[in-house]
Amino acid sequence: MAGYTAHAQLLTAGSCSDQINNFPPLPKFIPMRPCFYQNFEDDIPAEHRNLVRRIYHLWIFYCLSLAVNLIACLAWWIAGGSGVNFGFAILWLVMFSPCGYVCWFRPAYKAFRSDSSFNFMAFFFVCGVQFVLSVIQAIGISGWGACGWMAAVSFFSVNVGAAVVMLFPAVMFTVSAVVTALALIRVHRLYRGAGGSFQKAQDEWHNGTWKSPPGHEERYTGTTLPQYPTVPSYPTGGQWP
Template sequence: MAENNFPPLPGFIPLKPCFYQDFEEIPDQHRTLCKRMYYLWILYSATLAVNFIGCMAWMFGGGGVTNFGMSIIWLILFTPCSYVCWFRPIYKAFKTDSSFNYMAFFFVFMAQIVIAIIQAIGIPGWGVCGWLGTITFFGTSIFASIIMLIPTIMFTAVSVLAFMAFTKIHNFYRGSGGSMSKAQEEWTTGAWKNPHVQQATQQAAMGAAQGAMQQQQYSTPTYDDNQM
């Protein structure tokens, strides 16, 4: 087993990384999309951090402390939870072609999209800036509202990008023959958590991809000069 390397914590912190992450172990056909999902998680985490600053400006501008306090909870809770609950499943799904992990990702990521949309809307008192909170606060403090506008735009971008990513991954999974029954079969047999089965599945998926590429290469028609 490889040694855990994520998150990359400084040496002076008495904690160790909890996960092993290396995009080189992801098959070539999924590596780019997997990296994009990781960047989406980084963007969402950064948005929560910027939202914390926006809610601080909201509080100092006269908006009360409720949103500021809730923004701390969003940042502390959803940064690690989003990594564990939807990025890790899609990482393992890409790695081992696991239907169970695909399904886990779909269910959780749908909730993530809904949450991101709610955060972009910005209901006052929920700890997020959002469009409602930002627009209504312009009459109180223009400076604070401008700062609040930054996480609002970022939440909107996360919502759009997350929906696009969900659509692309779902279309790929359905096009590859994936289904709920395959996920249920993996759950019943325990294949989704068996490292030996996962490794064999990964090798089979990579072999199938390489075979398809070779078949496409050899199936290219050639012509002799005498046939022209």
């Protein structure tokens, strides 16, 4: 209860100022503004803050994997491989980096921020797809734009140097797949342990509450918590994952 009280106090302080989007952090000379508001300290209860941060770091690691994969595909192409892989690697980096943030990290963030069953379900579904994608990329089928194990090992007979470079994204995609699976298991255990269900997600869908969870300045006012749950009541204990 002490943790909930502290979180409520943070929300009270946050209600005094308007929410300003702060992610991604863009230089001032770029004529664009951040699209999202992200504040782990104010939005996420203390007992789940570490977990949400690690999911965020997983997204960053996957983006780095895609960038390393791009370099490896270039080495693959220069050493005699197909340029199609390099082209797809560019596409995957440009497409999956922002989509990963929007489609599976943000649902996880919003789920823990406002105890939203709909966002939990969105996270489980999209992150499950992300896990399958990471496994496919770790395998490394030629022509799919991913330097996985099959592509790297088979290329040793052609060019050892390029094959060694290709091993780096293979390892990183493997780590990404494993950690993604662990994140899914961890979040699912917390959600089910708190009594979450698909029916709750359906109710949010039908009621329309998934569209407008409590705003940054609306989530806590006065001396009582709002009816829409702000602080998730998931069981604590246990380590990551």
